[in-house]
Amino acid sequence: DTEVTQTPKHLVMGMTNKKSLKCEQHMGHRAMYWYKQKAKKPPELMFVYSYEKLSINESVPSRFSPECPNSSLLNLHLHALQPEDSALYLCASSRTPQETQYFGPGTRLLVL
């Protein structure tokens, strides 16, 4: 089983809203990732959590705030986003930071 789940599937938010994206896996994976993907572009790494600690932050604006409450859950808190933040947000996980990453279905975000 290589299932990573993400909620919600779709999200529309205004620039003043606060919302959160959720990612969950029950495979015992100890590394979890957030990616942003714009149309016709490859996924772009945002954050990496390794053993529940933030290990990589790819200079992401502070309006994106990740959280890893436990080894199965990863959240991405969104606040004061801009229309250019509209994208597909992908969560991925891997057994360890060195191993193969498996992607969730993504959350399609539209910022108005």
Added chain:
Amino acid sequence: QKEVEQNSGPLSVPEGAIASLNCTYSDRVSQSFFWYRQYSGKSPELIMSIYSNGDKEDGRFTAQLNKASQYVSLLIRDSQPSDSATYLCAVKRSGNTPLVFGKGTRLSVIA
């Protein structure tokens, strides 16, 4: 800047033919190599991973790795219209390092 290069395509092949997708990478110390398939509007799905020089086969898919030439390819035999998608090549160093993606090759299998 570590780079992964792919021809963006579209690569058009007739149904039943072999599709050949190519990828070159610049980081000589790369250790792990992956092919992901991504249908339009969906998330990337792992097709193959390869770590050693040579060929690795899984059903209709064969990944080929040549570290000396810094080249990795994916062959799809007996291509089907359902194989039409964007194929992303991804490369990784050892350790807690990011996965570096190419821009993807769009494959179109014509019935």
